[in-house]
Amino acid sequence: METNQINKTTVLLVATLAAFVTPFMGSAVNVAIPAISSEFAATAIMISWIPTAYLLASAMFSIPLGRIADIYGLKRIFVYGIILFTLASLGAALTPLVELLIAARMFQGIGASMIFVTGLALITHAFPATERGKAIGINITVVYIGLVLGPVLGGLIIQYLGWRSLFFLMLPLGVLMFLLTVWKMRGVEWADCNEEKFDVTGSVIYSLSLLLVLTGFSQISELMGQIMVIGGILFLILFIYLQLKVEHPVLEIRLFLENRTFAFSNLATLISFIGTFAVVYLLSLYLQYIRGLNPQDTGLVLATSTVCMALVSPIAGRLSDKYNPRILASIGMVFTTLGLFIFTFLDNHTPFSLIILGMVIMGFGSGIFASPNTNAIMGSVKKKFFGVASATVSTMRLVGQTLSMGMVLFIFSIYIGAVQIAPSNYPMLLTSVQVTFIIATIFCFIAIFASLAGVNKEEKGSG
Numbered sequence: 001m002e003t004n005q006i007n008k009t010t011v012l013l014v015a016t017l018a019a020f021v022t023p024f025m026g027s028a029v030n031v032a033i034p035a036i037s038s039e040f041a042a043t044a045i046m047i048s049w050i051p052t053a054y055l056l057a058s059a060m061f062s063i064p065l066g067r068i069a070d071i072y073g074l075k076r077i078f079v080y081g082i083i084l085f086t087l088a089s090l091g092a093a094l095t096p097l098v099e100l101l102i103a104a105r106m107f108q109g110i111g112a113s114m115i116f117v118t119g120l121a122l123i124t125h126a127f128p129a130t131e132r133g134k135a136i137g138i139n140i141t142v143v144y145i146g147l148v149l150g151p152v153l154g155g156l157i158i159q160y161l162g163w164r165s166l167f168f169l170m171l172p173l174g175v176l177m178f179l180l181t182v183w184k185m186r187g188v189e190w191a192d193c194n195e196e197k198f199d200v201t202g203s204v205i206y207s208l209s210l211l212l213v214l215t216g217f218s219q220i221s222e223l224m225g226q227i228m229v230i231g232g233i234l235f236l237i238l239f240i241y242l243q244l245k246v247e248h249p250v251l252e253i254r255l256f257l258e259n260r261t262f263a264f265s266n267l268a269t270l271i272s273f274i275g276t277f278a279v280v281y282l283l284s285l286y287l288q289y290i291r292g293l294n295p296q297d298t299g300l301v302l303a304t305s306t307v308c309m310a311l312v313s314p315i316a317g318r319l320s321d322k323y324n325p326r327i328l329a330s331i332g333m334v335f336t337t338l339g340l341f342i343f344t345f346l347d348n349h350t351p352f353s354l355i356i357l358g359m360v361i362m363g364f365g366s367g368i369f370a371s372p373n374t375n376a377i378m379g380s381v382k383k384k385f386f387g388v389a390s391a392t393v394s395t396m397r398l399v400g401q402t403l404s405m406g407m408v409l410f411i412f413s414i415y416i417g418a419v420q421i422a423p424s425n426y427p428m429l430l431t432s433v434q435v436t437f438i439i440a441t442i443f444c445f446i447a448i449f450a451s452l453a454g455v456n457k458e459e460k461g462s463g
Contacts, residue, residue, distance in 0.1 A: 010180055012138065020145060030284045035162070036101070037421060044419065056210065062117050071198055077114050080114055153299075159295045205239045212231050213403075255392070260453075265450075274403045274440075282433050285433070290426055304359040304360055332365045333447045333448040337365070346433060377389055
């Protein structure tokens with residue numbers, strides 16, 4: 001019993017550290033973009049690939065690696081992910097070229113996907129049902145802490161120690177997670193699907209489709225970019241067709257076809273992240289380039305949205321146990337859309353109070369949306385599909401984030417092009433930001449109705 005208790009505590013500690021590291025790094029790097037751009041004299045499109053490469057790699061490999069972990073062992077893939085993430089962080093810290101930094105970020109993304117597709121599953125296995133909710137709650141809370149501290153602590157670190165110190169910070173955390181996992185979890189492994197086969201063909205087609213679509217978006221004004229986008233869409237259609245045919249699919253497509261709530265709530269997740277994820281990146285560029293804020297003050301402004309989300313989300317989660325979660329999610333999207341709408345009016349003299357108000361409203365809306373929408377998805381499936389449903393939510397979130405940055409690449413390629421951001425093209429940067437926020441607002445407006453579409457007729461009057 002004592003050994004089990006040590007294992008549970010260790011699993012929670014290691015998974016929680018991992019839950020902090022990945023969102024912290026993702027949000028902190030957004031604040032570092034202007035400093036990185038200045039050092040490498042990189043173009044607007046090139047610097048957009050620094051966060052995008054991380055997201056793209058995570059999205060490309062999350063589903064296949066989650067499946068591999070189920071077959072070959074959760075702890076094994078988790079450890080490999082820690083090693084890869086740590087080594088990639090070292091490479092990013094030492095890189096002499098922006099191209100190598102982007103490559104390091106891709107490997108970081110692969111390592112991060114190995115970590116987050118296994119971390120929550122490790123907690124689920126280690127804790128009995130009576131303790132699992134509390135453990136998962138701690139884990140999710142730390143994710144929010146990572147998102148909040150990313151721009152705040154990251155801004156401080158960047159301003160006083162330089163952007164490379166962000167990546168050096170990951171080294172001791174990576175070593176600590178590795179030692180705890182290997183030392184305290186000896187002889188423990190979970191491989192629930194070790195008798196099943198891994199769908200290599202489906203995984204390759206899925207990853208290739210995302211790679212083609214996003215890379216094509218960054219070159220959409222050229223014929224080759226358009227061909228890549230079309231090719232990526234065709235590969236995605238082929239992937240869906242094959243997943244309906246294979247015995248052990250990488251992604252359970254049938255749930256989307258047979259479960260209305262599951263399908264539309266996942267669609268709402270996808271659309272909402274397309275609309276909201278690029279906000280922090282765009283505002284980081286706007287505040288530092290156009291408004292002249294330093295990384296520290298930029299981080300404080302950007303953190304307001306995540307703080308609101310962290311405060312509201314647990315309350316919204318409890319409310320979704322009493323009231324229809326799909327209707328609550330739709331209300332959340334209304335506020336998110338309103339917050340984004342405020343940002344469509346950004347100019348050279350927009351009051352900072354209005355920017356913060358927009359961040360607060362958007363964070364409030366996202367907080368109301370997130371927990372009820374996830375509750376709606378998980379509550380719409382049978383227990384045997386909990387793992388599949390959880391993986392699907394993560395996939396929709398990652399693909400949405402990736403497409404959100406793809407939207408930025410698309411807009412930047414049209415208005416700014418392959419040039420370095422300088423005072424001479426600040427007007428085009430501002431136009432790019434405004435146009436992107438208009439499109440993002442439209443996406444979140446659509447997400448309101450995607451959430452409502454998941455409400456069954458007999459549920460509309462429930463509360």
